[in-house]
Amino acid sequence: MFVPQRFLSLLLPLSLLSWVALLLSALSHSGADPWLGRWPEWATQLTQGIFVLSIFLHYRYQPSPLQGQAFVRLLRRLVVGPGLLALGCVGLHLFERLAKDQPIFSGNGLFFTSIYTLNLGLFVIFLARTNYAWRALVLFRSSTRLQREWTLFEILLGATLLFRLVGVNPPNYLGIPIVVTLGLYGVYLSGHQKWVAYLSQRDKWRAALLQAVLLFGVLVFVQYFRLTQYDPQLIAPEAQYAFLLLTAFFSAFYALMGLLVTFFNMPIADIIEQRRNEILRLQRLTQIIQRGQTSAEVYHILLESAVQTVQAEAAWLDLEPGQARLDAAASTFYHNLLPTQADALREQLKGHELPAGKFITNGLNIRLGVEGGTPRVFRSLLQLPLRGLHYTYGMLHLLKVDPHTFDREDLNILQTFTSQAVLSIENLELVRTSLENQRTQEELKIASQVQNSLIPKNLPTDNWFDISSHSLAAKEVGGDFYDFLHLPGRRLAVIIGDVSGKGVTAAFHMAQMKGIFHSLMQENPLAKTERDKFPVPSRFMAQANAALVHCLEKSSFITSSLYIIDYEQGGFVFARAGHCHTLYYHAMREEVFYFESTGLGLGIIRNETYEKHIKNQFYDYSPGDVMVIYTDGIVEARGDGGAEYGEDRLKQRLEECYYLAADEIKSFILNDLNAFTKGYPIHDDQTLLVIKFKSAQPPPLA
Amino acid sequence: MKVTAQPSADILTLLLDGELDASSAIVLDTELAKPDILNYRKVLVDCAKLSYISSAGLGVFISHLQRFQDAHVKLVFFNMQEKVFNVFEILGLDALMTIVPSATEAEAV
16 A cells, blocks of 8 residues: 655654644643633544554554564564553553642642543554554465455454544444454454464573563553543543554454463474474585585585484494495494494394385394493484485484484485485586596597507608598597508508507507507518518518417407509519408509409418418509509498498599599599598598509609 | 397307497307307308498407317308408408308308
8 A cells, every 4th residue: 555655754743743632632621721621522532533543554654673583673672662661651650649649739630631641642652563563473474365354454443443533432232242353353363473483492482571571561551541441530531442452452462372372382392493403404415515525525414414403323324335436435434433333233233134225213222332331222223225316325324322213204304315415426426427528538639649640641752653641530549540661772661451440449459550560661680682671561461460469359350451662663562461452543554453362351360370361462563553542441431321432433433533643633532432421420430542653763863 | 230040950040130330249249159159060150131241240250260160160151242242352251261152052061
């Protein structure tokens, strides 16, 4: 309801004015001063009505006296304010009684009436403040419905005020039921004492005391008015009985109810408070656990919180070593127990044949010897597993000395704790795994860089030939390799290879093969002829095979081809160990073909019989010839419908581009390959070498 | 990839169906690694429905080759598609393993 601020600021002066008017009116009736004359009856009623209304309205629109949940503060201010008023009232009354006997005051209606009117004013203020304090308490966390009910209560009370104002004095048979009904309504509203539940144990005592004082204050006023009402000296107007009676009744009854509720709340307050603490602890646990950096921290917090919550005398937490995701050395956490004592308890529990899951048992008798003291006997045990989605992480055991001290509620709240802890553990694990993955990724990146450095960057250059290369791994690292080595006597060794499988394993073997290549291609000082100083390709393959026996996995093998090109002689010798056939363009015959040669892959036969399965092939080249060396990642690359690129297509491409330079031939083939496999992931490492022989020219003179 | 084993008196026939790559190689390896497989005189591998073999697939046969030879168990491949045979041939396995065109010839070996 919107009320203009200006009107509200007028309420207090209005109440003061009306009170003065009321005083004058009352005095006029007492006949104390003839000058005043005798005011009409309605004037007294009207001034009294205006006074009560303005005081009540003033307090109605004050800010709520309840701030947050400071219930005790509200009550204290009520006692210190209106409570003191009551004291003042009593003081005035006593003063009046004392002064009555003084001749100067005797029979002096002026004094008596003034005191009475003053007390009436104090009483109204007291009632207004108390009522609106109660309003704040009734409406604490209330529903809209209750707020409407309260407004109705106010309107009805206001209506009783109007009765007198308009001079309507309903007959008793009508008036009494109305007053009783309103009183019952007040009783109903007094039932709303929700705030009591939010008091702490200490505050409950304070609140009860303050309410008792308030109740006393109301009684003092009521008693005063009861006594003075029939005083022969009182020639004051009748008070607004119905309204004051009702508000006084409500004020007193609400205080009484609050007192009773607070009192009856005491015995169960413990439990309520305990539950509230559990909730608070759970909140704290959630926060702390989320901050927990290690699983050990989380387990520790869990154990301590559980112990505090159920006030266990001893406890321990056993963790499954495999599942607990423990980053600490300990796999057990203890509270108020030594590890040896926990062992003793475990032994004794074994004798009880307890179930494996969660349970409570209250009739135990397990004894714990304490050195130099009386043994502790535990009679209650609560056992709770820490269950995650996939694993059970451990088992929590809580012990109490007294029998029958654990209940279902304890189990439920602790289960919330353990779930929370397990969640945190699993979160930590997730974080750890993702960090580890990141690290693995980093390491793979390094591996990839290392492998990249194994692939020759500077291709051999000479005016006798022209080389171009391409390599692409399907994963970070791959199993394809190629290398070059200049041999004395104007010879060049070219090796290509493919390790079965992909990824890291293949990359390791690829590095080994590169090592084998360089160690076998060493000059043999004992060789009789110049040509024997380096192994011929078939011999190289046999030696490589023998070396690989010691380092290759049983199901792994390597395919390789080694070419030794002698450009002084204009020929080359090669051996194919299970590797893809070499594609060749013969310039004189203008023909593209695959070398048909036999040869077994390396690591397939792991004994000396291997040499029978490998042969050398000699070939004389002429200028313009093109040799295309590749791995199966090229010819087995997949395109639409899973079709393979194939040897035939590769051959056709060379037929179309043999006249280009080596680099251009490579690009031509790769462009075609990319067009073929467009949109499909590469599933095997790809390597392509193109060597184009050029017309023999004498080496440039230095 | 499906591997079906059909045992008879002293011959075990393995039917390979699908693509033999790194993931399906494990299935075949489990089959070949069984100890009682060496009790047969012959192990025939029907490759009629084998549409592709990767190096990992070849690796499985290669890793068991020596074991079969030592136990004098003949490993015979038959009904091999040309594309698959080509893979065996390039690697030089045709000289090392018995690869025959049909079942009758496989049984005759």
